[in-house]
Amino acid sequence: MIERETVIQVGNLTKRYGKLVAVDHISFSVTKGECFGFLGPNGAGKTTTARMLTGVIRPDGGDASIVGHPAGSLRAKQVTGVVPEMANAYGDLSAWDNLMLMADLYGIPRSHARERAASLLREVGLFERKADPAKAYSKGMKQRLILCMALVSDPEILFLDEPTSGLDVQSARMIMEMVRRLNRDGKTIFLTTHDMDEANELCDRIAVINKGRLIAIDAPERLRMATSGTHSVEVSFEGPVTEEALCKLPSVTRVTKMGDKFRLYTADPGQLAVTLVGYASSKGLRIVSLNTKAPTLEDAFVALIEGGGKCVK
Amino acid sequence: MVFGVLFPVFLFLSFTINRHLTAEFAIPGLLGMILFFTATAISPVVVPWEAQSRTLERLMTCPVRIETIILGDILASFAFGLAISIVPIIIGLALGVGIALPAVLGVAIVLAAFCFASLGQVFSIPPTNIPATVNMIASVVKFPVVFISGVFVSLSELPAWAQGIAYLSPLTYFTDIARRSMQGEGHLPAWADILALLAFTAVFLAIALRAH
DSSP: OOOOOEEEEEEEEEEEETTEEEEEEEEEEEETTOEEEEEOOTTSSHHHHHHHHTTSSOOSEEEEEETTEETTSHHHHHTEEEEOSSOOOOTTSBHHHHHHHHHHHTTOOHHHHHHHHHHHHHHTTOGGGTTSBGGGSOHHHHHHHHHHHHHTTOOSEEEEESTTTTOOHHHHHHHHHHHHHHHHTTOEEEEEESOHHHHHHHOSEEEEEETTEEEEEEOHHHHHHHOGGGEEEEEEEESOOOHHHHHTSTTEEEEEEETTEEEEEESOHHHHHHHHHHHHHHHTOEEEEEEEEOOOHHHHHHHHHTTSOOOOO | OIIIIIHHHHHHHHHHTTTTOOHHHHHHHHHHHHHHHHHTTSHHHHHHHHHHTTHHHHHHTSSOOHHHHHHHHHHHHHHHHHHHTHHHHHHHHHTTOOOSOHHHHHHHHHHHHHHHHHHHHHHTOSOOSOHHHHHHHHHHHHHHHHHTTTSSSOGGGSOHHHHHHHTTOHHHHHHHHHHHHHHSOOSSOHHHHHHHHHHHHHHHHHHHHHHO
């Protein structure tokens, strides 16, 4: 097995705001070339963690390093690019000038910076509008510009904080495709998101954070399968059926009504399908549809956040 | 321009009209006020303004020291103060006010612009992303300073206790050295004014760099 180099190392990282512990002694590591997802509900501590790792705020405890350098140090910042949730280009400067400013801040020679900026702007479809002030851009265009600004220094590690939040489909797809390509080319990606599909499609591993604490770290597929209680059977009957009646069936842990269908959560979906057929027959009901469902990452996420999921039994 | 030029000019006029002040006395005061207001006009609002537009966070993630960012803000204010200081000098020359010691005046303007720009940066230490909050804090300090710094009344005409208060203001030393440069005489020796401005600059700069 090939040992991959650790590029982000976090140990007992803590941040407090008054009495609130925003990030509570979290520890994890990210290896070179990995796409690491940081998943959690709003206010869980995702952005606070990313801001500590990128040097925007100082932690109150613990330590973090980027490629062996303390997080927030100039050397750590030299190898990272940051795409925050809210676009933060200089509105009065053109896209081109914003990129040149970033290149200057990273000490990139001007001739190399021009080449790189032109290539990046072409890739995100902004080259034709490079002279326009950033404030005249749409939200999606601004976020594409921010991605270019983060990449102008060709960083080893890219931090993305909810990069597609609130964007139009075209911009979101373009950004995600670019992130996928960057990761394929060997860049390490640290992605904070609450978009399950985004995390599922892009990430090699996902850390789930809730109320400042890490509650799981694993590959998306393993997280999904580990929550066995979230297997389910989706069934639709022709005739009157109540949630309470279905909840009484053996092995059912939870029932959710979804339009004209019921979703029954169970650890044994095969056996439950057989039970449902018997139940329908005994009550004189006709089954319109019956499907077994594997747990989604969203199911796993909800189960983890809610501490194992709610059971109505 | 409003806070840095128009406002001090009108304030100055309101306190000098009908007082039969000579241009030789009035122009150094006007120069001091304009330099003080312009050099402290930009540096206090840059940090909150950048925090509001989130570009400060962008800068914080770049491989740049916070001290460099603060010095950059101070230099912007310094350059603005320096450029606008030409306006009262031109007005003075047009009114026939000569400059007896142009080199001394030049050194004093450069030093004072940097000193006041550093003071401006001190105003933005309270963490806020609302420029108006910082402007309010700055105004609370700036206005009393103008009235205790010998801008409208010569230091030698002030009672001893008022002179004691005047010595607490960096503007006092600039107004004094500006009068010496233009009129040929001042209340304090030029070297004392320069030393005082250097000391104030060091203190303001140290506070701004440490506290941000």
